[in-house]
Amino acid sequence: MTDAIDTAHPRTALDVLQHVFGYDSFRGFQADVIDQVIAGGDAVVLMPTGGGKSLCYQIPSLVREGTGIVVSPLIALMHDQVSAMRELGVRAAYLNSTQDPVERSEVESAYRRGELDLLYVAPERLSSESTKRLLESGRIALFAIDEAHCVSQWGHDFRPDYLALAELAERWPDVPRIALTATATEATHKEITERLTLHEAKHFVASFDRPNIRYRIDPKGEVRKQLLSFIRNEQAGNSGIVYALSRNTVEKTAEFLVQNGVDAMPYHAGLDARLRAQTQARFLRDDGVVIVATIAFGMGIDKPDVRFVAHVDLPKSVEGYYQETGRAGRDGAPSTAWMAYGLGDVVQQRRMIEESPGDLAHRRRLSSHLDAMLALCETVHCRRVNLLGYFGQQSGPCGNCDTCLEPPESWDGTVPAQKLLSTVVRLDRERRQRFGAGHLIDILRGKRTDRVAQWGHDQLSTWGIGDDLTEQQWRGVIRQLLAQGFLAVNDDGYGTLAITPESAAVLRGDQTVQMRREPERAPRAARSTGN
Numbered sequence: 001m002t003d004a005i006d007t008a009h010p011r012t013a014l015d016v017l018q019h020v021f022g023y024d025s026f027r028g029f030q031a032d033v034i035d036q037v038i039a040g041g042d043a044v045v046l047m048p049t050g051g052g053k054s055l056c057y058q059i060p061s062l063v064r065e066g067t068g069i070v071v072s073p074l075i076a077l078m079h080d081q082v083s084a085m086r087e088l089g090v091r092a093a094y095l096n097s098t099q100d101p102v103e104r105s106e107v108e109s110a111y112r113r114g115e116l117d118l119l120y121v122a123p124e125r126l127s128s129e130s131t132k133r134l135l136e137s138g139r140i141a142l143f144a145i146d147e148a149h150c151v152s153q154w155g156h157d158f159r160p161d162y163l164a165l166a167e168l169a170e171r172w173p174d175v176p177r178i179a180l181t182a183t184a185t186e187a188t189h190k191e192i193t194e195r196l197t198l199h200e201a202k203h204f205v206a207s208f209d210r211p212n213i214r215y216r217i218d219p220k221g222e223v224r225k226q227l228l229s230f231i232r233n234e235q236a237g238n239s240g241i242v243y244a245l246s247r248n249t250v251e252k253t254a255e256f257l258v259q260n261g262v263d264a265m266p267y268h269a270g271l272d273a274r275l276r277a278q279t280q281a282r283f284l285r286d287d288g289v290v291i292v293a294t295i296a297f298g299m300g301i302d303k304p305d306v307r308f309v310a311h312v313d314l315p316k317s318v319e320g321y322y323q324e325t326g327r328a329g330r331d332g333a334p335s336t337a338w339m340a341y342g343l344g345d346v347v348q349q350r351r352m353i354e355e356s357p358g359d360l361a362h363r364r365r366l367s368s369h370l371d372a373m374l375a376l377c378e379t380v381h382c383r384r385v386n387l388l389g390y391f392g393q394q395s396g397p398c399g400n401c402d403t404c405l406e407p408p409e410s411w412d413g414t415v416p417a418q419k420l421l422s423t424v425v426r427l428d429r430e431r432r433q434r435f436g437a438g439h440l441i442d443i444l445r446g447k448r449t450d451r452v453a454q455w456g457h458d459q460l461s462t463w464g465i466g467d468d469l470t471e472q473q474w475r476g477v478i479r480q481l482l483a484q485g486f487l488a489v490n491d492d493g494y495g496t497l498a499i500t501p502e503s504a505a506v507l508r509g510d511q512t513v514q515m516r517r518e519p520e521r522a523p524r525a526a527r528s529t530g531n
């Protein structure tokens with residue numbers, strides 16, 4: 001045998017770690033996971049992004065006889081991982097839909113001849129009978145199921161192909177399986193175990209805390225300016241990622257930052273693949289580049305010194321927020337997760353859920369994800385306690401988030417809530433008309449706009465009863481009522497507001513509403529954007 005890494009006698013895991021990967025020692029419970037799989041046992045590994053999951057299956061694949069079959073849903077990532085493995089001298093290949101038949105058959109014969117240490121396979125391939133027959137024609141060291149949370153129908157990344165992976169256990173009962181994910185709610189953990197029939201597996205659950213990340217959520221005003229001053233005042237010259245929901249926002253934000261002297265670049269799925277690759281390469285190579293991106297960016301990107309992650313739009317779930325913010329500070333140095341969040345985010349997302357295709361159960365699921373995200377935004381307690389609690393992990397106040405550092409006050413917002421809700425009830429009779437938050441606030445504050453005059457809304461009994469609060473404070477009230485489920489967004493496509501079954505108790509005075517006091521430092525909201 002000529003292959004450099006294949007000449008040795010049976011190697012130990014530590015040998016492989018040091019001589020193939022060039023690291024001194026294992027991290028966390030990597031060694032325990034690896035021992036379990038090398039010994040032929042199953043494993044379920046929950047470890048945050050950047051924790052070092054890949055070695056947990058790569059090393060056993062090299063130590064055990066045969067080829068490690070890695071199921072991975074991200075084709076782009078597969079390619080990167082295989083290249084990285086090859087550079088280390090590991091015999092790795094992949095099978096996915098981007099290959100031409102010649103390439104594919106070369107990989108297949110290499111597998112049959114036992115010349116592969118690792119074979120990455122897209123989940124949809126693995127459910128085909130021809131792929132299974134191929135696998136039977138060689139020797140399998142283990143199955144690694146990466147991004148295992150994709151099997152969860154309750155999760156944010158569900159992939160139907162993952163459900164078929166349960167068959168692996170039936171067809172190859174003697175091959176160890178290892179499922180890995182960075183998503184660790186108790187529900188997801190249970191679903192992975194059940195659906196992939198990993199009942200005999202050992203479970204390895206790492207702490208999800210990222211103590212070097214400071215969490216901060218500011219009320220949204222003129223968000224681009226807020227972002228710019230965050231970068232200028234706190235992150236000048238640092239590498240960072242800014243997440244936005246739409247391509248349009250990505251481009252506008254990147255443009256704005258560039259005009260203001262920040263070395264920023266846009267990244268989204270609508271851009272040419274070569275340009276995207278260049279952008280990514282620059283981000284990895286140069287210091288101080290800021291990428292403004294949709295969630296398309298970041299999966300599998302391994303840059304240790306990302307100093308900040310900023311969100312200019314509200315993420316759709318806590319899992320998403322955790323994963324995205326987790327790309328900051330992998331080197332352990334102090335880093336910041338900054339987000340601006342406002343009424344417009346809540347209205348927009350509630351509306352998107354109302355309009356989303358799919359059945360009621362699906363919409364409820366999206367809604368519960370959003371509710372958890374809103375609870376994190378509106379909490380008056382430690383952000384980290386809330387975040388880790390979401391992943392089933394108990395902790396105490398962290399001292400490294402905005403609410404720990406500057407505890408917000410809470411106040412009894414029942415009376416303003418009643419004023420607002422009764423205005424909504426009164427406008428509800430004119431439901432066909434589009435009255436959004438701005439118009440409600442104009443009525444409450446007694447502002448005589450054209451619209452108010454046109455509809456005679458200065459005749460309403462709630463006209464002008466809310467001039468004790470500023471416009472921005474009213475926006476905060478509406479946002480928090482939406483977050484707490486006392487207000488809803490109509491599915492009329494205009495983001496108009498409606499009361500909910502829960503509102504009745506507030507209107508009757510049977511239910512009080514606690515609110516978070518907005519820090520005064522936020523710039524005034526721009527009316528026209530709905531933020």
Ligand code: ADP
Nearest residue numbers: 023025026027048049050051052053054055302
């Ligand atoms: P995950 O898949 O959990 O997000 P990775 O497997 O990509 O994490 O690992 C994250 C980074 O940590 C990689 O750069 C990897 O090479 C590095 N790493 C993993 N384990 C070790 C170790 N034992 N010693 C040093 N570096 C490690």
Ligand code: ZN
Nearest residue numbers: 382398401404
């Ligand atoms: Zn805290």
